[in-house]
Amino acid sequence: QVQLVESGGGLVQAGGSLRVSCAASGGTFSSHTMGWFRQAPGKEREFVAVISRSGGVTSYADSAKGRFTISRDNAGNMAYLQMNRLKPEDTAVYYCAARRLPGLGYAVNNFSYWGQGTQVTVSS
Numbered sequence: 001q002v003q004l005v006e007s008g009g010g011l012v013q014a015g016g017s018l019r020v021s022c023a024a025s026g027g028t029f030s031s032h033t034m035g036w037f038r039q040a041p042g043k044e045r046e047f048v049a050v051i052s053r054s055g056g057v058t059s060y061a062d063s064a065k066g067r068f069t070i071s072r073d074n075a076g077n078m079a080y081l082q083m084n085r086l087k088p089e090d091t092a093v094y095y096c097a098a099r100r101l102p103g104l105g106y107a108v109n110n111f112s113y114w115g116q117g118t119q120v121t122v123s124s
Contacts, residue, residue: 002027002098002113009094009118016086020118022079022096027113030054030074033099035111036081038092038120045095049081050104059104063089086122093117 008020022034033053039045049060049070058070069082079096097111105111 002029002032004096004098004113004115006094006096006115006118009120011121011123012086014086014088014122014124016122017082017084018086018120019080019082020094020096020120022081022115024077024079024098027098029077031100032113033101033104034070034072034079035097035099035105036070036079037095037097037108037111038090039095039117040089040092043092045108047106047108048094050106051079052104057104059106083120086120088122088124090120091122092120094120 003026005023012018035050036048051058051070055072067085072079095117096115098113099105099111
């Protein structure tokens with residue numbers, strides 16, 4: 001069973017950058033596809049980005065393309081989401097998630113393991 005802990009959230013001005021991190025423990029990290037999701041107040045949790053087990057394949061939501069980069073360090077059991085050119089509408093709790101099954105996965109129910117989330121607030 002994988003345990004996930006996010007960190008790195010905070011308050012940033014519009015146009016700024018932030019990197020959120022996800023530390024994994026309790027399982028074979030390199031056997032899991034990793035994803036980032038976010039949930040804004042009053043909205044459903046939504047897909048942001050996903051990275052394959054090896055890190056060789058990535059995919060992004062349209063809202064994240066060109067601004068966000070997902071990466072992973074299998075030796076260190078870490079996943080990251082680098083967010084640039086942030087906008088107020090990026091304000092949300094950001095969650096990392098892990099998936100043991102083959103394939104990337106883009107929906108909440110495609111992932112079995114979740115962190116507790118980290119708050120990202122972008123001021124205008």
